[in-house]
Amino acid sequence: GAGVSQSPRYKVAKRGQDVALRCDPISGHVSLFWYQQALGQGPEFLTYFQNEAQLDKSGLPSDRFFAERPEGSVSTLKIQRTQQEDSAVYLCASSPRTRTDTQYFGPGTRLTVL
Amino acid sequence: QQQVKQSPQSLIVQKGGISIINCAYENTAFDYFPWYQQFPGKGPALLIAIRPDVSEKKEGRFTISFNKSAKQFSLHIMDSQPGDSATYFCAASENIRGYGQNFVFGPGTRLSVLP
Numbered sequence A: 001g002a003g004v005s006q007s008p009r010y011k012v013a014k015r016g017q018d019v020a021l022r023c024d025p026i027s028g029h030v031s032l033f034w035y036q037q038a039l040g041q042g043p044e045f046l047t048y049f050q051n052e053a054q055l056d057k058s059g060l061p062s063d064r065f066f067a068e069r070p071e072g073s074v075s076t077l078k079i080q081r082t083q084q085e086d087s088a089v090y091l092c093a094s095s096p097r098t099r100t101d102t103q104y105f106g107p108g109t110r111l112t113v114l
Numbered sequence B: 001q002q003q004v005k006q007s008p009q010s011l012i013v014q015k016g017g018i019s020i021i022n023c024a025y026e027n028t029a030f031d032y033f034p035w036y037q038q039f040p041g042k043g044p045a046l047l048i049a050i051r052p053d054v055s056e057k058k059e060g061r062f063t064i065s066f067n068k069s070a071k072q073f074s075l076h077i078m079d080s081q082p083g084d085s086a087t088y089f090c091a092a093s094e095n096i097r098g099y100g101q102n103f104v105f106g107p108g109t110r111l112s113v114l115p
Helices: none
Strands: A005-007 A010-013 A019-026 A031-037 A045-048 A053-056 A067-069 A077-078 A088-095 A110-114 B004-007 B011-014 B018-026 B033-038 B047-050 B058-059 B060-069 B072-077 B086-096 B100-105 B109-115
Touching: A005 A088, A010 A019, A019 A088, A019 A110, A031 A077, A045 A077, A045 B100, A045 B109, A053 B058, A077 A088, A088 B004, B004 B086, B018 B086, B018 B109, B033 B060, B047 B058, B047 B072, B072 B086
Parallel strands: A010 A110, B011 B109
Antiparallel strands: A005 A019, A019 A077, A031 A045, A031 A088, A045 A053, A067 A077, A088 A110, B004 B018, B018 B072, B033 B047, B033 B086, B058 B060, B060 B072, B086 B100, B086 B109
């Protein structure tokens, strides 16, 4: 595809359930970012991958959040034992090089925890 | 300080008018200042960006003004159109050696352009 794709687009989970959110970056893009966007707020950084290496996970809010990119392309953000405060849109972005300015965002996954 | 402040929170402009959104930052290590446009249900898309070595950048109807000493930058949308109605985010980033760009986003401005 031409852009970053994310699936599912919408996810409803009961409190305590585990969820997995998928990101397909633009083919060949080296860098991949995950952001959390609360309602009415700007995106907040969660974690960053350069190829398969997770170089920064300082934005992950708790140890219930885990991200991986095992082959340097598709990435999965996993949230264990979801809580209501995890409800947000989770955005994935990719960029072509290790040091580049333009991040291309996917449409996001809207997670609602009941 | 990593925070980027943005104002106003919402803005209503008549068609043909000028929309102005302002941002301020504290971290003097920031070296790249993009603006993103986000429509409902979509991810943010890069609109225009500036580096601190210039004070202004114009692309079509969109202009960024940058004041390095005041640590402020703003987006001006000339001849605003109803299709410009969206949420606009300013952002700032610094280049961290071996890592790349670390982005911080403002809270957003919801722009409504009335026909």
